[in-house]
Amino acid sequence: MKFDLKNKLSELKRKFTFKNLKNTFTGEEQKKHLKQGSYSSIMTVIVIAVVIVVNLVFGQLPSSITQIDVSDQKLYTLSKEGKKAVKDLSDKVTLYYYVKSGSEDDNISKLLKNFKEASSNIKVKTIDPDLHPTFATKYTSDNVSSGSVIVVNGNKSKVLSQSTLYQSEVNYQTMSQQTTGFDGEGQIVSALNYVTNDDMPVLYTLTGHEETELGSNLKDSIEKANMEIKSLNLLTSENVPEDTDILLIAAPQKDLSKEEADKVIAYLENGGKVFIFSSVNENELTNFESILRNYGLQRDKGLIIEGDNQHYIPKHPDYLIPDLSGSSDITSDLSGNTYVLTPDAQAIKKLDNYRDTLTITSLISTTERAYIKNITDEGKISAEKDDGDETGKFDVGVSVTENVGDEKEANLVYFSAVNMLSDDVDHMVNGGNTSVISSVLTSMSNVDKSSVVSIPSKSLSVSNLNITAYSASFWSIITMGVIPVLFLLAGFIIWMKRRKQ
Amino acid sequence: MRAIYRRELKSYLTSMIGYVFMAFILGVVGLYFGAINIGSAWPRIGDTLSNATFVFLIAVPILTMRVIAEERKQKTDQLLLTAPIKIGEIITGKYFALLTIFLVPLFVISLYPLILKKFGTVSMGMSYTSILGFLLLGCAEMAVGVFLSSVTENQVIAAVLSFAILFLSYVSEGIAGLFPQTAKASLAAFILLIFLVCLWIGSMIKNVIITGTITLLAEVTLIISYIVKPSLLEGLIQKFFGIFNFTSHFDNFINGVLDINGIVYFLSVVIICLFLANQTMQKRRWS
Numbered sequence: 001m002k003f004d005l006k007n008k009l010s011e012l013k014r015k016f017t018f019k020n021l022k023n024t025f026t027g028e029e030q031k032k033h034l035k036q037g038s039y040s041s042i043m044t045v046i047v048i049a050v051v052i053v054v055n056l057v058f059g060q061l062p063s064s065i066t067q068i069d070v071s072d073q074k075l076y077t078l079s080k081e082g083k084k085a086v087k088d089l090s091d092k093v094t095l096y097y098y099v100k101s102g103s104e105d106d107n108i109s110k111l112l113k114n115f116k117e118a119s120s121n122i123k124v125k126t127i128d129p130d131l132h133p134t135f136a137t138k139y140t141s142d143n144v145s146s147g148s149v150i151v152v153n154g155n156k157s158k159v160l161s162q163s164t165l166y167q168s169e170v171n172y173q174t175m176s177q178q179t180t181g182f183d184g185e186g187q188i189v190s191a192l193n194y195v196t197n198d199d200m201p202v203l204y205t206l207t208g209h210e211e212t213e214l215g216s217n218l219k220d221s222i223e224k225a226n227m228e229i230k231s232l233n234l235l236t237s238e239n240v241p242e243d244t245d246i247l248l249i250a251a252p253q254k255d256l257s258k259e260e261a262d263k264v265i266a267y268l269e270n271g272g273k274v275f276i277f278s279s280v281n282e283n284e285l286t287n288f289e290s291i292l293r294n295y296g297l298q299r300d301k302g303l304i305i306e307g308d309n310q311h312y313i314p315k316h317p318d319y320l321i322p323d324l325s326g327s328s329d330i331t332s333d334l335s336g337n338t339y340v341l342t343p344d345a346q347a348i349k350k351l352d353n354y355r356d357t358l359t360i361t362s363l364i365s366t367t368e369r370a371y372i373k374n375i376t377d378e379g380k381i382s383a384e385k386d387d388g389d390e391t392g393k394f395d396v397g398v399s400v401t402e403n404v405g406d407e408k409e410a411n412l413v414y415f416s417a418v419n420m421l422s423d424d425v426d427h428m429v430n431g432g433n434t435s436v437i438s439s440v441l442t443s444m445s446n447v448d449k450s451s452v453v454s455i456p457s458k459s460l461s462v463s464n465l466n467i468t469a470y471s472a473s474f475w476s477i478i479t480m481g482v483i484p485v486l487f488l489l490a491g492f493i494i495w496m497k498r499r500k501q
Numbered sequence: 502m503r504a505i506y507r508r509e510l511k512s513y514l515t516s517m518i519g520y521v522f523m524a525f526i527l528g529v530v531g532l533y534f535g536a537i538n539i540g541s542a543w544p545r546i547g548d549t550l551s552n553a554t555f556v557f558l559i560a561v562p563i564l565t566m567r568v569i570a571e572e573r574k575q576k577t578d579q580l581l582l583t584a585p586i587k588i589g590e591i592i593t594g595k596y597f598a599l600l601t602i603f604l605v606p607l608f609v610i611s612l613y614p615l616i617l618k619k620f621g622t623v624s625m626g627m628s629y630t631s632i633l634g635f636l637l638l639g640c641a642e643m644a645v646g647v648f649l650s651s652v653t654e655n656q657v658i659a660a661v662l663s664f665a666i667l668f669l670s671y672v673s674e675g676i677a678g679l680f681p682q683t684a685k686a687s688l689a690a691f692i693l694l695i696f697l698v699c700l701w702i703g704s705m706i707k708n709v710i711i712t713g714t715i716t717l718l719a720e721v722t723l724i725i726s727y728i729v730k731p732s733l734l735e736g737l738i739q740k741f742f743g744i745f746n747f748t749s750h751f752d753n754f755i756n757g758v759l760d761i762n763g764i765v766y767f768l769s770v771v772i773i774c775l776f777l778a779n780q781t782m783q784k785r786r787w788s
Contacts, residue, residue, distance in 0.1 A: 030708065033705075034706050034707070034708050034711075036784075036787040037705035037707065037708075038711075040780050041701075041702050041705045041706065043780070044776070044780055048773060051769045054765065055766060061762075065761070066760065066761040066762050067758050067759075067762070068758065068759035068761070069757065070626035070627055070757050071626075071627055101682050101736055101739055102674070102677065102678045102739065106752070128682055130682055131682055131735065462543070463544070463621070463622065464542040464543065464544065465538075465542040465543070465544050465620040467539060475535070475616055476535035476539050476540070479527075479531035479534050480528070480531045480535040481531075483531060484527045484531060485524070487520050487523045487524035487527060487606075488520060490520055491516075491517045491521060491524070492517070494514070494520075495515075495517045498516075
């Protein structure tokens with residue numbers, strides 16, 4: 001059949017005559033449909049609308065009411081410290097969640113929502129990098145990856161990438177990265193602190209004498225405490241810069257020049273804070289030691305070996321686990337389960353006579369059964385204790401303070417084991433070294449201690465059950481086999497019975 | 502309603518189908534429980550349940566396909582429609598019978614955390630929140646099944662439809678990801694969606710003029726809002742698909758959040774589906 005346009009058109013015309021249109025309202029069948037159908041559709045639309053509104057209303061309620069966290073770790077519920085820190089906020093801060101739509105992290109989204117609800121000064125916005133590709137360039141020149149949180153207050157901002165918010169460790173058995181903790185709350189509170197405070201303490205690290213680099217754990221921890229790390233070359237600068245809050249000297253392998261040592265002492269005499277590490281070293285470090293000597297300290301050339309097997313890493317008696325002093329403010333805050341590992345430490349001794357304005361406090365020390373082994377000319381030592389070895393309780397970390405007038409106080413803290421800075425050593429004591437060093441740094445910086453909020457990262461690991469092979473197979477058989485089969489059997493028997501009837 | 506409930510429950514308990522349903526759910530959950538919780542000594546039952554949610558995809562359509570479709574096939578629905586009870590009561594009675602059947606395996610599953618507790622520390626709060634989530638998810642999916650069973654008188658079509666819709670809700674997040682985030686994509690999708698909704702309205706009221714006017718009005722409003730404020734439409738299609746995403750609400754329960762919004766959401770799904778089932782049965786009465 002040929003498609004006849006003319007016929008079709010006239011047919012359509014006939015269909016749409018006034019009479020026909022009128023009929024759609026007056027015809028018997030149509031009337032019924034119109035009445036019942038519109039009633040039904042309107043009812044449906046109303047019911048759906050009401051249900052959606054109810055859902056929206058519940059969605060608007062604060063999540064503290066609607067989302068009850070019954071999990072063990074409470075990953076995204078703010079801790080007491082976090083809530084307090086957020087409440088004290090006086091500036092208007094915006095948290096941008098810079099993430100591709102669909103790949104949001106559940107923990108981060110919920111955490112941000114909780115931050116928003118904890119303070120009216122915090123705004124949270126989600127920005128999609130696909131839609132706003134140049135958004136992050138306002139805040140940093142670095143490449144910002146999707147999943148980052150950008151904390152902004154006026155023109156101060158801090159970018160927290162997803163890898164900073166989650167902690168991961170390398171599993172050496174499988175050689176793969178494993179996520180071990182969620183540090184969202186801690187990092188965001190720290191970033192809030194950073195963007196709302198104008199002056200951040202500056203930590204200078206002395207360079208030019210083959211000093212040891214800071215481990216990445218420690219660096220992260222210092223950055224989380226909002227301290228700025230800068231390096232300092234004392235040869236080229238007139239003196240220690242004025243904005244220095246702490247000067248860190250991490251075990252120079254070559255000696256400082258006389259002028260450099262004098263600049264450090266001059267800085268200390270003006271109420272400076274210096275944090276010194278040293279290591280076992282063949283070179284003569286006369287000028288370096290002159291700084292220590294000026295503050296009544298002297299290091300012993302030998303290596304400390306621990307005699308108490310509860311205080312060293314098995315088979316490594318030079319890897320000491322010394323005691324933390326309870327009498328000093330710096331170490332007394334750390335709880336009893338923080339352990340410090342000081343490999344290859346040297347004994348710190350007080351000079352026989354020093355100025356009586358100096359106060360020397362011991363921070364970390366060995367047990368009574370430790371002894372000092374002197375390094376032989378070939379550079380070897382034996383761990384065996386000989387009769388002539390000096391035995392006793394030795395300090396491996398001390399703090400020296402001196403009142404220098406004008407309400408200023410000089411402070412020198414000296415740890416004799418530079419390996420404390422290394423990540424590997426830190427891992428062996430679950431971050432204990434980093435805690436102690438951070439504690440020293442916060443006590444040295446002039447920041448009001450109460451304003452520094454440090455929220456530890458939350459662990460993601462779950463402790464497994466302890467099931468014996470016998471009970472494992474017993475319960476597996478019960479749940480996988482016996483219970484389902486029982487139900488099937490019951491059904492079968494009833495069905496058979498009914499069939500016979 | 503009671504009489505309907507009792508009749509339905511009896512029909513499940515005297516035939517194989519109810520027992521097969523219970524055994525199937527318990528079998529799959531038991532399999533994962535044995536592998537994850539017992540085999541790997543994992544203390545959280547939530548991971549077992551979230552792996553086992555696919556049982557609903559298969560078990561729910563098979564259980565619900567006959568609920569209303571069979572009455573229509575056997576023409577017994579004429580009896581029910583003329584009986585002195587409301588259609589709403591028929592549907593809720595049938596639905597509660599289904600729920601009762603579902604509660605039996607759930608009761609068995611809620612003993613499993615107690616087994617695990619013998620072997621170490623198990624968070625009871627988290628375990629039972631997960632089980633509550635599993636219950637709510639099952640309730641919502643069964644309501645979807647009941648609605649789709651009322652749409653057709655062919656049981657197989659009802660089962661296939663339920664499976665398809667439940668499957669779509671499982672993959673709705675993936676589908677949403679296929680669309681670009683832009684306002685243009687949302688505009689295109691919603692133009693189509695409005696047409697579909699209006700097509701349904703048209704089939705209900707069978708009136709060209711009114712349907713046409715509604716369609717025109719809705720489309721024009723959409724296009725005007727696109728021209729005036731395109732940012733309003735950004736990512737809207739993803740949000741729309743999010744409405745149908747059962748899994749995202751269920752995941753909250755698995756992660757140890759007693760989510761009131763989630764409870765409201767699942768109950769809403771149940772209410773809407775049962776209401777729609779009611780409406781389709783009503784429609785048979787007047788057309």
